[in-house]
Amino acid sequence: MKSHYSFNCPDCQQVSEIFLDAPLILRCGGCNTVFTLSQNEKEWSAVRVTLPRLPEDTTFISSFHVHFTGIYNDLSVKIVGHAYWKTEHYAWHEWVFINEAGDEFSVCEQTGDYTLFDSDPIFYSKEVLGNKSLGQFIMLDSKNYMIAAIHTFERVYVQGQLPKGLYNDSVHMVLDLTEEHTGNIASLTLYNKTLACFERGKSIAADSIKPAQLKSNTPQITPLF
C-alpha cells in the first residue's frame, strides 16, 4: 500500500502520506490542524477547516485504530482515517480502510453493530424522501428499504484522512435504512443544498477484520467491582 503523495503541513512541516484520492480531508498528525486537500491537474491546494477536536484523553472502546494494518478478505488492509460522528441521540465510528489493491472501503460501528460500505454511493435529488417518515418503506436502487432511524448531525471528529464527499455541504438529516427481506443496512444522507447520497452496506462481524496489532480482537472492559 504505497501512498500516492505526501503532504507537508504548512503549519508544522509534518509530512503526511496521502492514501486517498483527492478531494480529501486530512488532520495533520503533528499539529492537529484539519485541511481539505484538492487537486486541480497536478496542482494540490490545501484549505484549513474548522472541525471540533477531541481532547487528547478521549477514550473509546474500539478494536480499530488509525494506522493499524491487518487482513480482510485475504488482502492486506490499512486504516487511514477515523471519523467519530455524534448526533443528538447516537454516535458512531467510521474507519476508512485501503487494501493492497488500492480499493477503499469504510466500516461503521454503532452500538456494537459493524457495517461495511464498499460500493460507490448513488446520488438522488434531495426530494427523494418525499413525505416518507419513520417506519415507512422507500424504494431505492430497485429495492425496498424501511426507514429505521432518522438522525441529525451535530458534529464530526476526524483523525487521519477521509474522503471529502459532500462535506462542504451541511447535512440536513441521515436516515438509517434496512432492506426488506435481507436486512441489509443502508444510509441515505440528505444534504441541505445539493443532493441525497445513498450508500449500501452489509453487516460484518468485527472480528472478520484482523488487525495485526491485536492479539485478540475482543475489546475488554475492566469490571468496576
Add this chain to the structure above:
Amino acid sequence: MKTGLSISPSNVTCKSCQHEFKTLLGHTALLIACHKCGQLHANDPDGLKPIHQKVKRPVAKAIIVPIGSKGTFFNETYTVIGFKCKKEEGTSFFWNEYTLYNPLKGCIYLSEFNGHWMVLQELQGTLKDSSSSLTYESEQYELFASYKSLTHYWVGEFIYDDSSLKREWVKEYIAPPYAICFENDSCNLSFYKAEYLLPKTIADTFGLQEAPSRAGVGMIEPFADSPTLKWMTRLSFIFTFIWLLIVIVTGNHSKDQVIFSSAYSIEDSMRQKEFTTQTFTITNANRNVKIEIDCDVSNAWLYANLTLVNQTTGDIYSTDLEGEYYSGVTEGESWAEGNRVAYTIIPNVEKGVYYLSIYPDKADNKIPAKLQITLRSDVFILSNAFIVFLLAAIYPVIFFIRRYYFEKGRWENSDYSPYSYHND
C-alpha cells in the same frame, strides 16, 4: 484521541450532587446518570454536561443486578452498564430494564417485572406491525400490549442518549416463552426478540445469592414443568386415535354370540321357587357372558336370581336382576318410570356346558309376567372402553384446565385478553 482494547474504569463527578462514581465505557457512553442522585449528563468529549430534566432519585434496592456485573448470554460475555426504571404512561405499572454491553456484539437488555425476567435482543431487518398478531420465523405472536413508556429514573451509562426523545410507543406480541417488541420513539424504530428467563438463571448468571421470587404469571412465562400445549394437544389426538382404533378392532373381533334364549311366564305360584333351564354350551374360552332379562310387566316388578352353573366343574356365577315398569296419569299428566330390561356381564367365563338356575320373585298381583332371558358370549363392552378413555383423559384434562387458568392469569394485565373476567 485514544482508541484501545482495554478500558479501565475512570472516575467522574456528578455535576449535581458532586458524588464521585466510576464510568466503564469512557467516551463510548453518550449518557451517564449519577448512581446516587440520578442526574443525567451528556457525556460530551469536552466533559460531562448536566441535562436539565426532572428525574427521580434512584432506588438502590431496586437494582438487583449491580452496574458492572458480568454475565454470559448467547455465549458472549456482557457487562451491565445501565439501569432504567420504566413506567407505563397513565398506569402504576413499573418495571426495570438493564442495559448490557459487549464491545463487539453491542447491547442486549434484561427486563424485570414482578420477579419475571426476559432478555431482549435487537433484531436486524424489517418487521411489519400488525393489528392483532404477527408471524416471525414461522411462529405466530399475539398482540399483548400497546402503550407508551416513560423512564422514571436512570442509573449508569448508555451508548445512546434518549433523554430528550419523546415517549416511546411500545407494542408487544407474545408466543411464550418468546415475545416480539416494537419500540418507536421520535427518531428510531426498533424491534426486539425477548426470551423468558427464570430468576434462578439470573442469579446463577450473575452470581447472586438469589433473585426476588415471582408474583403472578409473567407476560411470556412458559407453562412450566409441563409439556407444551402443542405437545399435549398432539398427544391427546394421538391417544384418541389409538383408542378409537382399539375400540374398532376389539368391536370387530367380538363374536357377540347368542348362547341361550328362552321365555318364561312367571305366575304367582312360581314366586320364590327355583327352576333350571336346559343345558347349553359356551364355546368361547375365557370370554365374558352377558345375561339379560326382559320383563313384560306393567305397574309391577319382576326379580330373578340367576345362577350360571358349569355342569362339568360345578363352577357357578350368580347374579340378581330386576325389571320394573310403572306408569299412570297424575293431575292430567302421564308419567312412566322403571326399566323392563336389565343385564349384567360376567367376565372370563370358561367354555363348557352350562345351565341356568332361576329363582324368580314378582309382585303378588295375580297377573303372569313374561320373563325373557338371553345369554350372549364374547360381547363388546363399550363402557369399559369409555372407562379406559376417561382414566387416560384425566391428565390431559387437568393439564388443559390448569393451562386455561394459567393463560387467563397471564392475560389479566392485557387490554387484548381473549378471556372474560366479569365473574372473577
